[in-house]
Amino acid sequence: MKITKSYILVFTYVIIGLTLACENSKKSRQTDKVLVVKNVKLKSVKSTIIKVVSDDSRVLEHTAITDFNIMPNTGDFYSKSIENDTLTFAIDSIYKSHILRYSGIGNYNSYRTKILVSPGDSVLFKIKNSTIEFIGKNAANYNFYNQLDSTDTDWAKIGYKGDIFEYKKRCKANFLKRQQFLKTYVAENNVSDDFETIVGGELQQEYLWNLMGPRSIPFQDGLFYFNNLENLVTTIAKDYSIEKDGLFNLQEYFDHIELQDFNKSEQLNSPYGKNNLISFLRQYFLNSEYTNYSQSKFLEEKKFIQENFISDIETFAIARLLIDYYKNGFGITNQSKKLLEDTIEEYYVKFSKEKSYKEKIDNLISSIENINTVLSDDLLQTKLINIRGDTISLKDVFKKSNHKIKIIDFWASWCIPCIDEIVKTKIIRNKMKLSNDVEWVYFSIDNDVSAWKKKSKKLAEYGLLTNQYLIPNFKASELNYYLKVKTIPRYVIFDKQNLMVAEDSPRPSDSIALKKIIDNINSKE
Incomplete structure (x- = not known):
């Protein structure tokens, strides 16, 4: 499908532009693993092949596929090659039918669609005359989202404007339209046996996602709206009047959804289903008095998962528990770090049965190992360029901010x-x-030096001319290999003694979580 709306263009640039391939460094670093589990055999699976044929050479270069195994994953779970007018993706981590997202940027348009794939599938689609068309065997399976996106059921047009009941009503109407489109499509096309179950489940989860995160963030002068994923209760409290409307009924708002509705293996076929599982667990089913991302909350959430979910849902939820808590500063203290390590060891065999899980958890292990460590002398000699064009080492940058907490942006x-x-x-x-x-401290990964300097000067009032550096040839740098910077923005925190405290910290806009990490650092002084 041709996508010309600028909000989609922004989204696509984010997905494509932020996909940084981590290249192996010629140097190796020695680390002691948190744990070593031997003789864990990965599931064998036939590769899934996706081919894109286009007369637009740019779309072949600027394209990506996103998977949602544990967290959104773009670029590091497939191999790709280009020959003439054909781009080929080879994916060896598809263990069951589930939904991938394709994004591409051409010379004149950007493109986005979803694809329901199964292990061993061979998918072929053309991008020609600014349109996407799937062809060949099982084309009906793949064309569904392409055709659905051409209907007048765009979620981004449904904005939350202060009345939660009116917003819910419009969301429900939109969901029913999309659901009816699915029924008609299945009746008119030869689709696979599991197609209606998987896609129908995804449409319902998409609806619940929009209820959980009301679209209150306007874009393009209010023509479109992004989801606000802060705590739903906080969003409602801003506008809802108990005196006028009585106590807010969350069960009614969510159509009386129950825990058992999430406790199904099919939940893991759906990108929205996976995100909803975690959001509903933390904001709806688990009424906790503990502080978010605290040790007590971690243990409570872990126990709830173990007692309420079937095996594969439990494995996924525990993996997300580990990753989410780490990203929010959990692991800085020795006690919380040990909790992460012990839980990884407890579940490592289960994680290791699927390649996508194992890679994420192995990266997490590496990140946990790096907590409270110093950078090697080789890394400290990384050459940077300041805004005046002078070359300076990372070690000298640290010296300039000696005895201060440093947040690298x-x-x-x-x-x-x-x-x-x-x-x-x-x-x-x-x-x-x-x-x-x-x-x-700001580290740019730009390839274009003039674009970097121009944007830095334009953002001068926001502090971008102070502590501003460019890392030449960042993709191939030892620093990138060490920190595994695959998406930006990315924030790394060092304490006053230059120990790395958080390899992937919360954003500044998540000020509560970020300040908690800073407070923990200061409390140790």
Whole structure:
């Protein structure tokens, strides 16, 4: 399907532009693994092949597929090659039928669609005359989302404007339209036996996702709206009047959804299903009095998962528990770090049965190992370029901010989310700098030096001319290999003694979670 709306273009640039291939460094680093489990045999699976044929050479170069195994995963779970007018993706981590997302940027248009694939599938589609068309065997399976996207049921047009009941009503109407389209499509096309179950489940989860995160963030002068994924109760509390409307009934709002509705293996076929499982677990089913991302909350959530979910749902939920808590600063203290390590060891055999899980958890193990470690001398000799064009080492950059907490902000001039964070968190960053002895340091991964300097000067009022550096040839750098920076914005925190405390910290806009990490660092001083 041809996508010309600018909000889709923004989304696609984020997906494509932020996919950074981690290249193996010629140097190797020695680490002691948190745990070593031997003789764990990965499931064998036949490769899934996706071929894109296009007369638009740019779309072949600027394209990506996103999987949602544990977290959204773009670029590091497939191999790809280009020959003449054909781009080929080979994926060896599809163990069951589930949904992938395709994104591409051409010379004149951007493209996005979803694809329901099964192990061993061979998918072929053409991008020609600014349209997507799937052809060949099982084309009916693959064309569904392409055709659905051409209907007038775009979720981004449904904005939350303060009345939660009116918003719910419009969401329900939109869901029913999309559901009816599915029924008609199945009746008129020869689709696989599991097609209606998987796609129908995804449409329902998509509906629930929009209820959980009301679309209250306007874009393009209010023509479209993005989901606001802050705590739903907080969103409702801003506008809802108990005096006028009585107590808010969450069960009614969510159509009386029950835990058993999420406790199905099919939940893992759906990108929205996986995200909803975690959101509903934390905000709906588990009424906790504990602080978010605390040790008590971790143990409570782990126990709830173990007692309520079937095996494969449990494995997924525990993996997300580990990754989400780590990303929110859990593991800084020795006690919380040990909890992460012990839980990984408890579930490692289960994680290791699927390649996608194992790779994520192995990366997490590496990140946990790096907590409270110093960078090697080789890494500290990484050469950077300052805004004046002078070359300086990472070691000298650290010296300039000696005895201060350092937050490294990896960004680029073309990265819209990076710039959005920089602009909207000016007050937060300045407050942390003054109150918490925090120094913000900006590392650009731009290839275009002039674009980097131009954007830095344009953002001068937001502090971008101070502590501003470019990392030449970042993709091939030892620093990238060590930190595994695959998406930006990315934030890395070092304490006052230059120990790396958080390899992938919360964004400044998530100020509560970020400040918690900073407070933990200061409390150890």
